[in-house]
Amino acid sequence: MSSLLSVRNLHVTFAVPGGAVEAVKGVSFDLDKGGTLALVGESGSGKSVTALSVLQLLPYPMARHAAGSSIVFDGTELVGAPEARLRDIRGNRIAMVFQEPMTSLNPLHTIEKQIAETLYLHKHMAPGAARARVLELLRLVGLSEAEKRLDAYPHQLSGGQRQRVMIAMALANEPDILIADEPTTALDVTIQAQILKLLKDLQARFGMALLLITHDLGIVRKLADTVLVMTKGEVVEAGPVRDVFARPQHAYTRHLLAAEPKGAPPPADPAAPVLVAADGLKVWFPIRSGVLRRVTDHIKAVDGVGFALRQGETLGVVGESGSGKTTLGLALLRLIASEGAIRFDGKRLDDLSEGRMRPLRRALQIVFQDPFSSLSPRLSVAQIIEEGLKVHRIGRNAQERRAIIDQALVEVGLDPDSAERYPHEFSGGQRQRVAIARATVLKPRFIVLDEPTSALDMSVQAQVVELLRELQRRHGLSYLFISHDLRVVRALAHQVMVMKDGKIVEAGPAQELFQRPRHPYTRALMAAAFDLEVVEGAATAQ
Amino acid sequence: MSAAETIVARRPDRVLGFRVSPLTRRRFANFRANRRGFWSLWIFLALFVVSLFAEFIANDRPIVVSYAGHLYFPIFANYPETTFGGEFPTEADYRDPYVKKRIEAKGWIVWPLIPFHYDTINYALKTPAPSPPDSVDWLGTDDQGRDVLARLIYGFRISTLFGLTLTILSSIIGIAAGAIQGYYGGLVDLSFQRFIELWSNIPTLFLLIILSSFVQPNFWWLLGIMLALSWMQLVDLVRAEFLRARNFDYVRAARALGVRNPVIIVRHVLPNAMVSTLTFMPFILNGSITTLTSLDFLGFGLPPGSPSLGELLLQGKNNITAPWLGLTGFFVLALMLSLLTFIGEAVRDAFDPRKVR
Numbered sequence: 004m005s006s007l008l009s010v011r012n013l014h015v016t017f018a019v020p021g022g023a024v025e026a027v028k029g030v031s032f033d034l035d036k037g038g039t040l041a042l043v044g045e046s047g048s049g050k051s052v053t054a055l056s057v058l059q060l061l062p063y064p065m066a067r068h069a070a071g072s073s074i075v076f077d078g079t080e081l082v083g084a085p086e087a088r089l090r091d092i093r094g095n096r097i098a099m100v101f102q103e104p105m106t107s108l109n110p111l112h113t114i115e116k117q118i119a120e121t122l123y124l125h126k127h128m129a130p131g132a133a134r135a136r137v138l139e140l141l142r143l144v145g146l147s148e149a150e151k152r153l154d155a156y157p158h159q160l161s162g163g164q165r166q167r168v169m170i171a172m173a174l175a176n177e178p179d180i181l182i183a184d185e186p187t188t189a190l191d192v193t194i195q196a197q198i199l200k201l202l203k204d205l206q207a208r209f210g211m212a213l214l215l216i217t218h219d220l221g222i223v224r225k226l227a228d229t230v231l232v233m234t235k236g237e238v239v240e241a242g243p244v245r246d247v248f249a250r251p252q253h254a255y256t257r258h259l260l261a262a263e264p265k266g267a268p269p270p271a272d273p274a275a276p277v278l279v280a281a282d283g284l285k286v287w288f289p290i291r292s293g294v295l296r297r298v299t300d301h302i303k304a305v306d307g308v309g310f311a312l313r314q315g316e317t318l319g320v321v322g323e324s325g326s327g328k329t330t331l332g333l334a335l336l337r338l339i340a341s342e343g344a345i346r347f348d349g350k351r352l353d354d355l356s357e358g359r360m361r362p363l364r365r366a367l368q369i370v371f372q373d374p375f376s377s378l379s380p381r382l383s384v385a386q387i388i389e390e391g392l393k394v395h396r397i398g399r400n401a402q403e404r405r406a407i408i409d410q411a412l413v414e415v416g417l418d419p420d421s422a423e424r425y426p427h428e429f430s431g432g433q434r435q436r437v438a439i440a441r442a443t444v445l446k447p448r449f450i451v452l453d454e455p456t457s458a459l460d461m462s463v464q465a466q467v468v469e470l471l472r473e474l475q476r477r478h479g480l481s482y483l484f485i486s487h488d489l490r491v492v493r494a495l496a497h498q499v500m501v502m503k504d505g506k507i508v509e510a511g512p513a514q515e516l517f518q519r520p521r522h523p524y525t526r527a528l529m530a531a532a533f534d535l536e537v538v539e540g541a542a543t544a545q
Numbered sequence: 546m547s548a549a550e551t552i553v554a555r556r557p558d559r560v561l562g563f564r565v566s567p568l569t570r571r572r573f574a575n576f577r578a579n580r581r582g583f584w585s586l587w588i589f590l591a592l593f594v595v596s597l598f599a600e601f602i603a604n605d606r607p608i609v610v611s612y613a614g615h616l617y618f619p620i621f622a623n624y625p626e627t628t629f630g631g632e633f634p635t636e637a638d639y640r641d642p643y644v645k646k647r648i649e650a651k652g653w654i655v656w657p658l659i660p661f662h663y664d665t666i667n668y669a670l671k672t673p674a675p676s677p678p679d680s681v682d683w684l685g686t687d688d689q690g691r692d693v694l695a696r697l698i699y700g701f702r703i704s705t706l707f708g709l710t711l712t713i714l715s716s717i718i719g720i721a722a723g724a725i726q727g728y729y730g731g732l733v734d735l736s737f738q739r740f741i742e743l744w745s746n747i748p749t750l751f752l753l754i755i756l757s758s759f760v761q762p763n764f765w766w767l768l769g770i771m772l773a774l775s776w777m778q779l780v781d782l783v784r785a786e787f788l789r790a791r792n793f794d795y796v797r798a799a800r801a802l803g804v805r806n807p808v809i810i811v812r813h814v815l816p817n818a819m820v821s822t823l824t825f826m827p828f829i830l831n832g833s834i835t836t837l838t839s840l841d842f843l844g845f846g847l848p849p850g851s852p853s854l855g856e857l858l859l860q861g862k863n864n865i866t867a868p869w870l871g872l873t874g875f876f877v878l879a880l881m882l883s884l885l886t887f888i889g890e891a892v893r894d895a896f897d898p899r900k901v902r
Contacts, residue, residue, distance in 0.1 A: 336801055364803035377794035381568070381816045390812075391802040425568070441798065 006033040007212055008057070008076050008097075008180055014069035015052050015061065015236075026052045026066075028236040032229075034180065039206065039213040041227035041244070043220065043259070045460040046431075049236040050216045054182050057081065057214070058097060059089050077179070095125040098173035100166070102185040107169060108157040114141075114168050115153040121175045140171040145201060162324075163194035167201070174205065181206075182214045187222070191323040192487060196531035199226060218461060220263065224248060225535045232256045262462035264494040266469075268317055268513075269476045271497045275314040277346075278481045279335065279449050282309045284343035286327070286334050286505075304330040305341070306505035312498070314448070315475065317482040319496030319513065321489060321528065327505040328485045332451040335483065336367050347449065365395045368442035372454035374434035378426040384437050385422035388412070391445045411444035415470060432463035436470070443474060451483045456491050468494050489532035493517055501525050572895040582891020585884040592881075596702035603659035603695035607639055611652035620657075640665070659683075661692035663699040663852035675860075675867040685869040687860050693873055699852035701877065707768065708833040712826060714772050719779030720822060724810050726780070727787025734784070741777050749774050749836075753845045761848055771836065778829055779822055786818035820896045827889030831882055838878065854878055 015027040027049040034040050042050040055061050057074055059081055074081040076092065101107040109117060118140060119133040128136065134153070141149035144167040157165055166186060173181055183202065187195035203226060206213050215227055223230055223244060230247050232240040232255065240253040251257045285308075287301035305327045312318045320328045334341035337352060337360055345352040347367065352360070371377035378387055388408045391397075398404035409419035415436040426434055435455060442450055452471065456464040468491060474480060486492050492499060493513065500510040501524065509522040520526045530536040577583050601608065606619040612629050619639060626637040630647050637644055639654070648654055661667065661682075667690050670676045674690035684693040726734045753770060756762060762770075790796060791814065799809050840846035841855025854874055861871025 333797070338797060338800055361803040361805075364801060367801070369798065369801045371794040371798060373794060377798055379795040379799075379813050382812075390799065390804060394803045394805075427568075438798070441802075445802070 006035045008034040008074070008214075010053075010057070011073040011075075013053065013056060013072045013074065015049070015056055015072075016067045016069060018065050018067070026236050027056070030231075030233070030236075030238050032231055032238070032241065034212045034214060036179070036212055037206070037210045038229065039215060039227045041215045041217060041223040041230045042233060043217060043223055043230055044233035045218060045259075045462065047235075048233040050233050051184055053233070054099075054184055054214060054216050057180075057182065058093050058099060059084065060093075091125075094121050094173075094178075095176045096178055097180045097182065098176070098178040099182040099184065100169050100173050100186050102188050108165055110157050113154050113156055114160070118168070118172045118175055121172060125176050136175070137171075140175055141168070143174065143205070144168070144171045145197075146171070162190050163197065166190060166194075166198055170198075170201065170205070174209075177209060178211060180212045180214060182216070184216045185218070186215075188217075188219075192489070193323065193527055193531040193537075196535050196537045199535055200537050202226070220248075220260065220461070221535055232259065258462060262465045264456075264465050264468045264491045266472070266494050268495050268497055269472055271313065271316045273313075275316070277311045278314045278348060279483070280309075280311040280344075280346040281335065282344040282346075284308045284331070284334060284341055284345065286330050286339060286341045303327075303505045305334060307343070308500075308502075308505075308507055310498075310500060310507075310510065312449075312481050312483065314481055315479040316497045317475065317484050317495050319492035319499040320483060320485045320502060321487065321492055321499060322502035323487060323528075325504075326502040328487075328502055329453055330505075331502070332369065332453050332483060332485050336364075336369055336451060338369075362395070365391070365445045366448045367451075368445060368447040368449070369451040369453065370435070370438050370442055370455045373458050374431055374438055375426075375458070377438050378434055380426055383423050383425055384412075384417075384429075387426075387437065388422075388441050388444050391441060395445060397445070407444060408440075411440040414443065414474070415440045416466075430463075431459050432466060435459060435463075435467055439467075439470065439474070443478075446478070447480070449481045449483070451485070453485045454487070457486065457488060464491065471495065489517075489529060501528065575897070576891050576895035579891035579894045582887045582889075582894070585887035586891070589881075589884045589888065592701065593705055596698055596705065599698045599702050600657075602657055603661055603663070603692070603698050604657045605640055605660060605662040605665040607654045607656050609655040610639075610648055611654075612648050613651045659692065659695050659698075661695040663696045664691065664850055665695070666690045667692060675864055675870060677867070678869055684873050685867065687857070687870060688864055688867070693857070693870065696852040696857065697854075697873060697877060700854045700857060701881070703764070703847070703852065704834050704837060704854055704881070707764065707837050708830045711768060711771055711775065711833040712830045714768075715776040716779055716822065716826065716829065718772070718776040720783050720815075720818065722776065723780040723783025724787055724815065724818065727784040728791050728806070728810050728814060730788065730791070741780060744774075745777050747774060750840075750843075750845070753840065757845050762845070763848055767837070767840070767846065771833070775833070775836075778832075779825065782821050782825065783818045786821060787814055790814045790817045824889070824893045824896050827885050827892060831885045831889070834881065834885075 010033075011031050013027055013030045014025070017024045017026055030049075030053055032040060042053060044050045052061065056068065057076075068082050072082050076097065079088070079092075081089065081092070108114070115134065115137050118137045119130075122128045122133045122136055137153065138149055141152065146152055146164060146167050152160070152164075157168075160168065181202075186202070187198050190198065199222060202213065205211070213226075215222070217223060227244050230242065230244045231238050232247070232253065234255045240247055240251065240256045247256065248260065251260055284305055285303070286305040287303050289298040290300040290302060291297060292299045308331055310318060320331065322328050330339065333339045335345055337345070337355070341353065343353065347363065352363070355363070385405070385408055388411060389404055392404050392407060398407050408422060412419045412422060417433065417436050417440070426437065429437065439455070455471070456467050459467060471482070472495065475482065482495070484492060484495050496513045498511070499513045499516045501508045501516075501522065503524055509516065509520065509525045516525070517529070520529055595602070600620060604620060608618070608620050610617040610619055610629075617624055617628070619637070623636050626633045626635060626644060629637060629644060630651075631637065631644055639645065640660070645654070667682060667686055670686065670690055671679075674686050675688045676682065676686045676690070678685040682692045682694070684697065687693055687696065722737065726737045749771070752774075753762065756766070756770065760766060796809060796813050799813055837846060838853070838855040838858070841853040842859050844859070846855055847853050854877060857870060857874040858878075861867075861874050864870055
């Protein structure tokens with residue numbers, strides 16, 4: 004029996020000014036009814052392009068399939084098929100769920116209207132019947148209070164709820180194949196676990212085939228039967244998940260499997276003096292209402308947080324988006340207004356003026372999440388790193404400063420000869436190294452690391468974690484490491500603090516907390532992060 | 546780090562000693578790719594530079610006079626008629642046939658290409674003014690017997706200079722005001738915005754009419770008033786860019802480094818705002834020139850007798866029987882404004898990040 008979807012020798016070439024880029028080079032795979040195939044690879048490996056070619060959704064004629072490329076779905080050749088035939092298949096027999104739930108729903112229509120659209124289109128349903136079917140679908144994907152949500156607009160839903168709506172939309176016509184392109188990357192870990200569970204349940208119920216695109220090996224292990232490892236447009240390894248993970252044959256697969264952050268933080272001295280401490284730290288944003296714009300309530304982004312961080316130690320701050328982690332980091336560095344005591348090296352920071360604070364900024368640095376937005380695009384790397392040196396009058400002249408910059412670049416593993424280049428010429432991992440060099444060149448004692456690895460590919464993440472550990476060991480730095488990724492936190496932190504809605508839920512030494520989480524929220528977070536499991540009845544958001 | 550990530554050493558790109566970022570280079574290439582805009586820029590620059598030397602092209606004084614073995618430069622200095630053997634100790638009138646004859650008897654005269662200043666009245670007209678184009682007055686004369694081509698060259702110069710000065714000054718004020726509002730936000734922003742709302746409601750034309758009843762508006766008066774009322778054009782644009790950019794991570798990072806606010810504004814945020822500003826500038830220049838022209842046309846502009854395109858158009862309107870007046874004014878204005886619009890389009894292309902050649 005031939006399989007449901009059969010891709011043979013798929014090539015995709017994009018025309019670019021002055022040439023062509025081959026994004027996919029000869030990919031072949033089969034997908035059977037009820038099976039789950041995972042396409043794994045880092046960004047730019049061609050996995051999304053492969054998925055989009057199945058639905059023929061690439062920007063033709065800029066994109067081209069070379070002769071010999073074939074995609075056969077249920078006996079029909081899709082490459083070069085007429086538009087009418089493709090429309091019949093898209094959203095009807097093959098449906099797709101995209102990565103970013105924030106932008107894949109139309110903000111101007113209610114969710115009922117958006118789900119019903121595909122029912123009108125493919126099933127020619129009457130409005131009344133469509134409404135009943137939409138309600139049924141929303142209940143199926145587990146959207147709470149489905150009746151009330153029918154008239155909701157996308158902005159009234161959370162990220163997880165939107166992804167459920169997207170899945171409901173994809174399921175509307177009971178497709179034979181569901182393509183999920185990084186369906187959980189933009190979501191928090193607990194919600195990720197919920198969505199994955201939902202996909203699995205639905206698949207079992209309808210016998211759909213699932214084509215899953217992801218860079219997260221944990222998801223592959225959990226969900227897929229067969230895995231295809233892609234790099235630079237080529238499949239380097241394919242086979243049953245268990246075999247590939249247990250006995251990876253290709254060097255790249257081994258590299259990918261080895262890239263999961265592991266190891267432990269360098270040992271810290273428990274008798275070291277406390278470097279940074281906060282007590283009852285609050286960041287409240289006022290909500291004004293009424294004619295007189297009086298303050299009626301506050302959004303409590305950070306609400307009474309206290310901790311003490313020793314020299315050479317790392318404090319991991321863990322929590323879902325909106326829990327106030329980043330706000331806490333910014334408040335500690337006095338980058339936003341806050342209330343409550345902040346102590347650095349025994350001195351109070353919270354009552355210093357901007358001018359008195361300036362000399363201390365040398366010792367307190369920050370590295371941001373997104374290395375694409377944290378480097379000024381118009382300054383060369385040397386200028387970016389030099390800025391702090393100039394502010395704090397380090398180095399007597401340009402040559403001396405240049406020597407310091409070169410040294411900082413070498414320390415983060417970059418070539419000093421690249422200092423004259425601009426940020427856009429670097430990869431994500433290299434940019435994050437530049438951002439780290441900008442902080443470390445001042446020889447700080449405390450660095451706030453605000454999700455420094457979450458915008459990076461898995462193998463690059465591991466390298467950056469290693470670099471951070473190395474810098475800590477060498478200079479005795481203290482880190483406040485903010486992350487939603489518990490695996491990275493486990494590899495770096497001595498102390499961990501779990502935050503929810505601006506408050507500390509649980510805090511303690513990392514090892515103890517990871518082994519014996521006490522609070523149910525912490526437990527749910529860990530089950531979701533390490534085992535991708537949903538803990539029933541846990542106090543998690545939807 | 547993998548081999549693929551190894552960085553190749555490279556020298557910074559320099560043009561005339563200035564560092565050029567790859568971005569600038571790409572923009573310049575985009576600008577050049579718009580052939581029409583690129584050539585418009587060259588034509589406009591050529592016309593502008595030529596008009597800057599208007600005194601050497603259209604003047605009623607010779608460039609060089611050789612008289613009795615000495616060289617004189619009337620274009621730079623005043624010489625009494627007696628220098629050339631005349632009778633009066635007053636300034637020599639080189640167009641006077643008597644003076645001309647005396648000089649040519651003992652030497653020679655080099656005239657500019659057009660032997661008329663903008664206010665020179667040609668008394669030797671064969672037909673009553675306004676006279677049609679002939680071999681002496683190439684574009685004819687206006688209703689006071691003054692050479693149209695000479696007035697045109699001076700008028701072009703004054704229009705362009707006025708437009709440029711107004712554009713540059715109002716951009717500087719507008720960018721500064723927008724930057725401060727957008728960067729600091731809050732109360733500063735709020736009060737500035739209300740002030741601008743009030744201020745922008747002042748009607749320019751009535752203000753000028755009232756003003757012209759008690760002072761004689763000259764170039765600088767007009768510039769001052771127009772500046773006071775036109776600096777708001779860029780404020781909203783720059784303010785919006787600053788509101789957006791002040792929350793960028795690299796601005797936060799600079800604050801975390803301890804960089805002072807004015808430095809952050811100039812070094813990190815302003816370059817972002819400059820893209821939309823520069824794109825707008827040719828059009829502001831266009832607007833400034835048009836405003837001056839229309840004020841001159843209405844008679845509330847530059848003092849009477851000044852060469853100006855608006856005044857030429859007014860004469861064209863008053864002398865329908867002399868079509869060379871109106872046509873000349875129309876074609877020159879149309880040419881100038883079209884060139885500037887084409888340049889503006891090319892600048893817009895150059896800064897368009899989505900532009901794929």
